[in-house]
Amino acid sequence: MKKIYTFIFAAAFAVSASAQTVEGPQPFVTKTSPFHTTTTAVSGRTILNPDTTGVVNITDFLPAFDLTSPTFYSYGTAGNTHGYLYGNNSSTNGFKQVAQGYQNVNGYAVDIIGALCWFGGKQSDLGSSGTSKVVIKAYDMQPNLAYNVNAGAFNSTVLNWPGPSTMKASTDILFADIDTANFNYVSFATTASICATCDFAISCDLSTLAAGDTAGLVSDAANDALNQDYAYHQTGNGKWFVTDEMFSGATATGGLDNSIALWAVITEATGVNEFFNGMKLTTFPNPTVNNAVIEYTLEKDSKNVMLLVIDPAGKKIVENKYGDQSTGKYTVNLPTSNLAAGTYFYQLRANGRMFTKQFVVTK
Numbered sequence: 001m002k003k004i005y006t007f008i009f010a011a012a013f014a015v016s017a018s019a020q021t022v023e024g025p026q027p028f029v030t031k032t033s034p035f036h037t038t039t040t041a042v043s044g045r046t047i048l049n050p051d052t053t054g055v056v057n058i059t060d061f062l063p064a065f066d067l068t069s070p071t072f073y074s075y076g077t078a079g080n081t082h083g084y085l086y087g088n089n090s091s092t093n094g095f096k097q098v099a100q101g102y103q104n105v106n107g108y109a110v111d112i113i114g115a116l117c118w119f120g121g122k123q124s125d126l127g128s129s130g131t132s133k134v135v136i137k138a139y140d141m142q143p144n145l146a147y148n149v150n151a152g153a154f155n156s157t158v159l160n161w162p163g164p165s166t167m168k169a170s171t172d173i174l175f176a177d178i179d180t181a182n183f184n185y186v187s188f189a190t191t192a193s194i195c196a197t198c199d200f201a202i203s204c205d206l207s208t209l210a211a212g213d214t215a216g217l218v219s220d221a222a223n224d225a226l227n228q229d230y231a232y233h234q235t236g237n238g239k240w241f242v243t244d245e246m247f248s249g250a251t252a253t254g255g256l257d258n259s260i261a262l263w264a265v266i267t268e269a270t271g272v273n274e275f276f277n278g279m280k281l282t283t284f285p286n287p288t289v290n291n292a293v294i295e296y297t298l299e300k301d302s303k304n305v306m307l308l309v310i311d312p313a314g315k316k317i318v319e320n321k322y323g324d325q326s327t328g329k330y331t332v333n334l335p336t337s338n339l340a341a342g343t344y345f346y347q348l349r350a351n352g353r354m355f356t357k358q359f360v361v362t363k
Helices: 243-247
Strands: 003-007 071-077 080-084 097-104 110-117 119-124 133-146 161-174 184-194 199-205 213-217 231-234 240-242 262-268 279-284 291-298 302-310 316-325 328-335 342-350 353-361
Touching: 071 119, 071 213, 080 213, 097 133, 097 161, 097 262, 110 133, 110 161, 110 199, 110 353, 133 184, 133 240, 161 184, 161 199, 161 231, 161 240, 199 231, 199 262, 231 243, 240 243, 262 353, 279 342, 279 353, 291 302, 291 342, 291 353, 316 328, 316 342
Parallel strands: 003 071
Antiparallel strands: 071 080, 097 199, 097 231, 110 184, 110 262, 119 213, 133 161, 133 199, 231 240, 279 291, 291 328, 302 316, 302 342, 342 353
16 A cells, blocks of 8 residues: 655745745755655555666665555645645745666666656646646766765755766656556657766656646655665755755654655666676567567576566566576567557566666557
């Protein structure tokens, strides 16, 4: 069952009953009473684990997202919502972009080809325009670009924590296309290449939503990130703050401390001639019209081998479970004549790791 939380603000945010209230300046202050549990019930949904970072692949990329405790935070008091913590809110000077960073534990040179997002809610108070949108972005991460607790005190002056650096790729999701019942898959037109040893982040920029539109992302529960502090909020002046600091009180350890449901879909940056996570993976022809051949190679004997194909709407259309397979090359024939035109993800899993790539169907 998904947990629902709502935030109580003491003086820091002057929230009223209207989602369009224009508020005064918001100083950098800590929130010592960050959330309030409500009894509101929301229907759950099945998580299919189709992403590559943060859920299944927690050996190479951290933090891990705890699927047992999906949580949705909103501003205001119970029954009086003014937007979402991991989204936008009623404030004109508030947080308009959130990001989830990932530690590249083994220093892979990776290409981020897309992202997977889980929106928990959206609302339109004024009637959304056809151009209202959020922008999903991929960043590399560099040291000393974000603010975090400094010597146990709230820090808003010294950049002392890794943060999003250079935007590598972006793509839009129209407000009308935000699906709160399923995952939202996006592909980047330009691949985001991340250097070896570099960490990276996926962000959701909500500053391009039309007036009156709000949208918010799911997270896992408080304390699930184990103090890794890789969830971020960007303020209106472009500064990145560790979310756990902004919303957890002066020590920023355990009051919130969770991860956002923003995951990178990655492939290797060195080409199909190199193994990634013990696998090679390619498809041809690409783009395809009537038929595609998926070819994969296992570097060593592997357990729990599985091939998934996911359509542009995030629905699994192929789930082949092969069990244990020996080292070697394998091919899978995939008819595509009945598939709609678009970008599809295909993913190989083996030994608890995965490799995800994409192919295009044209008509």
